[in-house]
Amino acid sequence: MTDGRTEERHGTDALPAERRGTDLLPLRLPAEPESVGTRHGDVDEWGRSERTRQVLRRLYGGVYSHWFRAEWEGLEKIPTAGGALLVANHAGAIPADAPTIMHGIETELERPVYGLADYFFRAMPVVGTMWSRGGGVAAHPDNAYRILHDDHQLVLVFPEGTKATGKYYSQRYQLSRFGRGGFVEIAMRAGVPVVPIAVVGGEETMPMIAKSSRLAKLLRVPYAPLTANMLVFGPAGLVIPFPAKMRFRVLDPVHFDVDADQERYPRSRILNESEEIRNRMQTELYDMLRQRRSVWFG
């Protein structure tokens, strides 16, 4: 590209001289920008579109109330205003808990929920875009902080991550490690409570009976599952979950008695709080399972 330089120098086909030169000043201008522009869509800064959510809620409504027959306990413990970090246990090879929790809270409390998920979603065509329009956000601590602290919205996170969805059916309802307690630190920094939610039924929606690490590596996904659904429904089992009865129990919110926006929080405190929340959720899960008479009818 020998000619590239000339092009850069003399701009392009359009570089008129002195265009509105005086307009560049003065530098003190009204606080509002002169041209905020008109939006043609309703996608917010996090990628969520309320219109897409409406469509998804309409489509998912039947699945939510007739397939999973979702039932809530203690929904009133979720704040109706202000930021809060919702923490739940995660289950199923392709987990049904995230969409059901988001659908339930959005229809019952009429406020949006942003669901944090692994980065690899973003790299997937179509799925990544739909996930984002549906309220999914990449699980970057900065993202969570801004949604909780600046936007005062609800954020849903599964601290176990893919360890929980990638586990075998034999380990159902055994909570994995809650990462390094990063969710506690975010809640402390944002000055919002953590609201734990215990979910029963998720494990039976898509039980994992085998997985191939070689295939997973090839497809660049965290795990490549063989689920009981696939044995029953064939390839369609990848998207059709079993109609297990899903129950959600909202536990008492945890308020951390610390100042928000600190540079650093004691690591030991974070780990202890995280471990305590995990223990409470585990206890509640066992309690719910003791009361459950049937996987399918609750």
Added chain:
Amino acid sequence: MQRQRVLITGLSSFWGGRTAQALERLPSVEVVVGIDTEEPVLQFERTEFVRADETFSILNRLVRAIRADTVIHAGLVVDSTRIGGGRIHERNVIGTMNLLGAIEGGDSPVRALVVKSSTLVYGSSARDPTWFTETTARAGSAYTPVERSLLEAESYLRDYAEDHANVDVAVLRCANVLGPNIATPVSKALSLPLVPKMAGFDPQLQVVEEDDVVRAVCFAVQRRLDGVYNVAGDGRLPWSEIIAIAGKRAFPLPPAFTATATGPLGRLHLVDLPPELLDLLRFGRGVDNSKLKAAGFNYRYSTAGAVEHFIGAARLRRTVGETEPRYRYESDVEAFFRHSPAVVRRD
């Protein structure tokens, strides 16, 4: 405050010329001198042009001769479709090194340095946060020549700022620019009859209007800003929405083997799709512009406003053609206006 004496590198570039035009209208700026290897294309009122070679060998003498207290480095290349990878390194890395070498030393009058950099230094990947602040580290290492060279140039500037506490070094990281007059990979993509998009992806992009960039540079000069600042319009827009505002149709590119598929188009000079743009069309980018706002800067255009402004100007041009006459720098004409006693100068 003392009136400022400003030296601009890259006067013949879009940004150098525009900044000079804006600065010469400021009463607080006493002298504007610009250097470049080629003659400028814009008309200046009192900016003086000095021809220099690529290595800025005269810069050392020049800053001392004109007693420049402020240097604006407008010559960083951020559009990799303009020149080849080797030249980018030469211009961005070696150019910045030479510049810093020239303004160094105990007898240097320079007290402020303003550099127009780019948000390309953050990259664009799946692991990015929605909003980068000036202190957020980029997710992966840079692999394109232009991103690598900008990161290196910025690291030299960081070292220089650390070693010279008496010099204010402002680094302005500008988002993708749209405007009536500038051609960027994004504006060129939007001007195509079919606008390329990545199939299955709809990333959110953030842009800044060209005038806001020039105003930000002038703001940094006047306020003696020190440190790194993001320069970008408020908000982000999905690429599909930007295409809709432009009233265009999208052309989906394959999300796998994209570079292989689009390579021939670039070689035939049909469509310029640099790797930075392909990343952007996959993951987008957002930067937090609140630091510059907190310093007192007000943007004229949000992202949506800048897109509309750009589209409006493009439509007008399509209908009525070029609305303003072009000017080519003529040194004898300029010399006449500047030095002839016949010219009445306002003070």
